[in-house]
Amino acid sequence: MDQHSKTELNRTVGIIAGVIAGPGDDGRMGGANDWMRLISESLDEGETFALAALYEDAQGSTPSDERPHSERLQALRDELATRKLDGFLVPLADEHQGEYVPKHAARLNWLTGFTGSAGLAVVLADRAVLFVDGRYTLQAAEQVDGDLFEIRHLIDQPPTDWVAEALGSDARLGFDAWLHTGDGARRYRRATEKSGAKLIAEDTNPIDTVWYHQPPPPLSPIAIQDVAHAGKTSEEKRQDIAKILAKAGEDAVVLTQPDSIAWLANIRGGDVPYTPFVLGFAVLDKDAHLNIYTDRRKLTPNVEAALEPGIAILPRGEFEGALALLGQAGLRVRADSAGVSEAILAALKAAGAKLSMAEDPCALPKACKNETELAGTREAHQMDGAALCRFLAWLDREAGTGKLTEMSAADRLEAFRRECGDVQGLSFPTISGAGANGAIVHYRVTEASDKRLEPGSLYLVDSGAQYPGGTTDVTRTVAIGAPTAEMIEMFTRVLKGHIALASAIFPDGTTGSQLDALARAPLWQAGLDYDHGTGHGVGSFLGVHEGPHRISKMPSRVAMKPGMVVSNEPGFYKTGAFGIRIENLLYVRPHSQKSGAKAFYGFNVLTLAPIDLNLVDAEMLDRGEVEWLNTYHRRVAETLSPRLDADTRKWLNSVARAI
Numbered sequence: 001m002d003q004h005s006k007t008e009l010n011r012t013v014g015i016i017a018g019v020i021a022g023p024g025d026d027g028r029m030g031g032a033n034d035w036m037r038l039i040s041e042s043l044d045e046g047e048t049f050a051l052a053a054l055y056e057d058a059q060g061s062t063p064s065d066e067r068p069h070s071e072r073l074q075a076l077r078d079e080l081a082t083r084k085l086d087g088f089l090v091p092l093a094d095e096h097q098g099e100y101v102p103k104h105a106a107r108l109n110w111l112t113g114f115t116g117s118a119g120l121a122v123v124l125a126d127r128a129v130l131f132v133d134g135r136y137t138l139q140a141a142e143q144v145d146g147d148l149f150e151i152r153h154l155i156d157q158p159p160t161d162w163v164a165e166a167l168g169s170d171a172r173l174g175f176d177a178w179l180h181t182g183d184g185a186r187r188y189r190r191a192t193e194k195s196g197a198k199l200i201a202e203d204t205n206p207i208d209t210v211w212y213h214q215p216p217p218p219l220s221p222i223a224i225q226d227v228a229h230a231g232k233t234s235e236e237k238r239q240d241i242a243k244i245l246a247k248a249g250e251d252a253v254v255l256t257q258p259d260s261i262a263w264l265a266n267i268r269g270g271d272v273p274y275t276p277f278v279l280g281f282a283v284l285d286k287d288a289h290l291n292i293y294t295d296r297r298k299l300t301p302n303v304e305a306a307l308e309p310g311i312a313i314l315p316r317g318e319f320e321g322a323l324a325l326l327g328q329a330g331l332r333v334r335a336d337s338a339g340v341s342e343a344i345l346a347a348l349k350a351a352g353a354k355l356s357m358a359e360d361p362c363a364l365p366k367a368c369k370n371e372t373e374l375a376g377t378r379e380a381h382q383m384d385g386a387a388l389c390r391f392l393a394w395l396d397r398e399a400g401t402g403k404l405t406e407m408s409a410a411d412r413l414e415a416f417r418r419e420c421g422d423v424q425g426l427s428f429p430t431i432s433g434a435g436a437n438g439a440i441v442h443y444r445v446t447e448a449s450d451k452r453l454e455p456g457s458l459y460l461v462d463s464g465a466q467y468p469g470g471t472t473d474v475t476r477t478v479a480i481g482a483p484t485a486e487m488i489e490m491f492t493r494v495l496k497g498h499i500a501l502a503s504a505i506f507p508d509g510t511t512g513s514q515l516d517a518l519a520r521a522p523l524w525q526a527g528l529d530y531d532h533g534t535g536h537g538v539g540s541f542l543g544v545h546e547g548p549h550r551i552s553k554m555p556s557r558v559a560m561k562p563g564m565v566v567s568n569e570p571g572f573y574k575t576g577a578f579g580i581r582i583e584n585l586l587y588v589r590p591h592s593q594k595s596g597a598k599a600f601y602g603f604n605v606l607t608l609a610p611i612d613l614n615l616v617d618a619e620m621l622d623r624g625e626v627e628w629l630n631t632y633h634r635r636v637a638e639t640l641s642p643r644l645d646a647d648t649r650k651w652l653n654s655v656a657r658a659i
Contacts, residue, residue, distance in 0.1 A: 065212040069113055073148055075210040076111065076123060086171040086197075088206060089159075089188065090121040095178045096258050096279060097339055099545055100272045100428075103215040107207045113143045116442055120159055121149065124166065131159045134531030135441040138575065142440075142449075160191040169196035177201040182337035182345040182357075201342070220270035222278050222298045222313070224306050227266065229469050229541065231372025234266040234308045237365070238288040244361045245286045251331035253361055254323070254348070255282040256340050259542045260362035265290060265311055268541065269298065274428050275543050276466060281319045281344075283326070293319035320347060327351020336360045363548045366539070368563035373540040374587060376469025377565060377606060381585070383421030384465055384472040385608030385636065386643035391416045392476065392610065393651040395459075399480045404453045406432040406445040409461065417465050420643075427464035427471050427544040434459050438477070438579030441532055441571070455481030458578040458615075464544055473544050473567055474607045475583035479614045490572045491580050491615035496522040497570040498582045499628045501534065501551070501603075505591050508599040509559045512551035512566070519551070519570040530571045538565045538585055560601060564588045568603075582611060608636045610656045618659050630658045 065072070080088055090112075094105035099117045109115055111123075116136040122129050130149040132140045140151050152162065167173060173192055177185065185199070192199045208214060227233055241264065245253055255261050258277035262268055269278035280294030292313045299313050307313070314322075323344065326333050332354040335345060339360055348355055369377065391413045398404055410432035417423045433443045434451045438460035445451075453459050457480050464473035477491065497519035504518055512535060517524075519534045535551030538544055548558045551566060560566075569583035584607035591602040610633060618626065633656035641649050 065110065065214075067212065069111070069145055070148055072111055072210070073123065073128060076207060077125060079206040079210050080123070080174065081125070083174065083202070083206060084172065085174040085200065085202075085206075087122060087124040087167065087173045088202075089173065089175040089180070090123060090207065091179050091184075092117070092119050093179050094279075095341060095343075096256050097181060097341070098258060098272060098275075098277070099543070100275055102218045102272055102279065104217050107205070107211075110211055111207065112149055113145070114140055115143060115444060116140065118154070120154070122159055122163060122166075127166065129159070129162060131157070131162075137531075138440045139442060139444075160187050163188060163197075164191040164194040167192060167195045167197040171195070171197040172200050173197055174200045174202045174206070176205045177343035177346060178341050179205075180342050181339055182335075182342050185342035186337075201346070217295070218271040218279065219295060219297055220278075221300060222294075222303050223268050224303060225262075225266045225268050225541070229372070229376055230266045231370040234264065234290075235288070235310060237264050237266075237362075238284060238290055238310060240365060241284060241361050242286050242288040245284070245334065248334070248356065248358065249332060250286065250334045250356050250358075252283055252285045252326060253334040254326075254340060254344060255284065255360065255362065256344065257360060257362075259539055259546065260360055260366065261292060262542060263366045263539075264362050265292060266308070271298075274426055274466070276424070276541060277543075280316065283322055291322065293322065323347045323353075324351045327353035330354065332356055334358050334361065359548065364558070364561070366542075367537055367546060367549055367565075368561050369540055369565060369587065370563065373470070374563065376467075377471070377540060377585075377587075380421075380465075380467035380470030380472055381606045381608055382639060382643065383423070383467060384417065384474070385640050387413075387417040387420035387423075387465075388474065388476070388609040389640055389644060389652050390420060390648050392478070392655075393648045395478060396651065396655075399453050399459070399478075400455070402452065402454065405450045406434050406437065406453070407447070407450045409453065409459070410445060410463070413461065413463055422467055424466045424468065424541075427466050427473060431460065431462035431475075433461075433579060434480075435578060436576050439573040439575050439577060440579070441573065453480050456484070457481070458483065458487055458580065460579045460581055462581065462583065466541060468541055470540055471538050471542060471544055472607070473538055473583065473585060474609055475569055475581045476609055476612065477580045477582065477615065478612050483615055487578060487580075488615055488617050489620070490528075490574075491582075491612075492617045492620045493522040493526060493528070494570050494572050494580050494582055495611065495616060495629075496621065496625060498568055498584070499625050501568050501570070502584065502586060502605060503603075503624070503628060505593055505600055505602045506560070508601065510601075511556045511559050512549055513554060513556045515560070516551050516553055519568065523570070523572060528572060530573060532571070534570055535566045535568055535586075538567065540565075560588050562588050562590055562601060565606065580615075583607070605632065605635075608639055610636055610652065613655065613657070613659060616659065626659060633658070 090108050092108045094101040112130055119132045128149045131152050131154040133154040189199045261282045268276040271277050271279040280292050282292045284290045290311045293316050295316055334356045336359050337357045410430040429444050431443050432445050434453045435457040437443050437451050459480050460477045462475040500518040516534050533552035537546035537549050539546040549564050565587045568586050571581035573579045584605050586603035588601050589604050591600040593600040637652050637656045
């Protein structure tokens with residue numbers, strides 16, 4: 001589908017969703033969904049994701065709850081009193097424990113106004129607290145009314161500790177068991193027991209009772225991911241996972257993570273913003289039969305006919321019955337208590353299933369990309385790199401005019417991406433932070449916060465996109481005008497850490513927590529640090545944040561393995577002044593170095609975009625670091641030049657010069 005056709009499709013979808021949408025039998029937007037399904041039958045998996053994203057935006061015209069947050073909080077407290085509850089837990093998560101939740105499940109945002117991707121609120125009759133991690137402390141302070149919610153650090157002041165101290169004896173703390181993992185529910189149960197309180201699982205979520213005009217659940221069409229992008233058929237993947245179950249003596253596994261289900265079945269969708277997921281649940285048995293439970297209105301006849309043998313898509317309402325049958329048959333069922341909801345675990349236990357608490361068997365195979373997936377993500381990064389270069393060249397020309405703002409820059413970057421390759425949409429909301437806003441780690445520009453790019457400041461842009469062959473995520477920090485000596489020093493320290501991690505050679509069995517210090521050491525030497533992880537996994541046309549591996553101070557039992565894609569993003573943030581982050585995606589590869597029989601690994605860089613040399617103090621770099629930077633820039637220029645126009649090539653050769 002060419003760009004003109006996509007534009008016409010976008011316009012058509014907007015008209016359909018905005019004009020003829022009417023509620024179906026269950027109150028959902030039935031009319032528009034029927035048209036969505038008809039249109040989607042002629043689209044591939046990437047175009048289906050793009051269509052679903054447009055439809056999600058179109059649903060924003062649905063009437064919203066316009067009450068101030070003080071009234072929403074009071075409405076919840078009134079409902080809790082009716083239920084004889086003394087408090088309630090409000091996590092960000094939905095039933096699938098994902099980072100991005102559909103609009104109908106954005107309960108934390110509805111209650112507090114907080115838009116970050118990690119957080120939890122505890123609401124009592126006379127107190128309410130919002131817990132966020134270090135990425136979001138500044139953002140939460142700006143978005144949330146401090147008179148309504150205390151804001152606390154999720155790591156330094158765990159909510160379980162707060163609950164144990166705040167609840168009185170015999171207090172009843174409610175929670176929605178579908179929104180908390182088994183491990184999470186166990187921690188809160190222990191916390192309430194410390195104070196003599198009780199944790200009460202509610203049959204229905206009280207927020208859903210008091211939320212005016214709560215949006216309907218998503219209903220985007222399912223698409224098949226071509227094996228040309230997946231590299232393996234679903235049958236091959238299912239047989240591999242079935243062997244893991246058989247070896248462990250397990251009869252079946254319950255899957256609740258949308259990325260695992262999408263990867264295993266080679267399907268994609270658009271139920272979640274920025275991510276091509278189909279929301280649903282699944283059961284895979286030891287014979288490699290996969291039942292997926294979701295709304296069957298997402299399924300077109302063409303897609304159903306194209307599903308591989310051994311896959312069945314069944315109504316979402318049959319899932320609880322399927323759990324009961326597993327228990328009644330006395331089967332041994334695997335479930336990941338760190339990712340599966342307490343409601344599912346409780347249902348399996350009640351039905352008599354023999355629970356095997358173990359990790360999601362899809363997580364590690366999904367993380368270790370095959371050669372086809374790696375080729376796809378390399379191609380995605382080349383398309384993405386060309387768009388980034390066009391943007392950075394444009395920024396270099398226009399920033400000095402004083403007319404650019406965070407919002408206009410983010411819009412222009414997205415436009416370049418849509419003009420430059422087979423992009424299907426963004427992989428997360430672009431972080432476009434000028435000056436002091438760049439110090440807010442996960443800043444999201446709004447019309448109210450939109451700031452001009454001013455001379456003498458830094459501009460931080462963290463962005464990514466979805467392509468049929470891969471997912472991108474890249475951050476560049478750019479000097480607008482002449483940077484200060486402090487900016488140059490901090491940027492160079494961050495760059496030194498970035499290079500140290502990218503250059504690492506490590507033995508088999510090394511975890512990300514063991515590598516994390518490499519990226520922080522140059523900042524530590526100056527008594528500085530950053531309050532976020534150094535690296536996260538990235539999916540293959542799936543989630544921009546993917547486990548089970550990561551690079552972080554947090555302990556990890558998952559070792560780095562060949563094929564894993566991970567970000568490398570050290571940073572420095574001076575509150576009220578500026579932020580710095582340099583992020584590339586890497587993948588793990590075998591290294592020729594050996595120690596006896598032990599294999600060694602290193603990283604290859606996927607991201608292709610110049611690093612601002614105006615912010616680099618070459619005197620602070622050693623010879624190896626200078627060589628790394630020059631080699632990287634030479635590769636960027638050689639790889640991307642054929643995709644660029646003459647003016648952008650000339651600009652790239654200038655900014656990617658050897659130092």
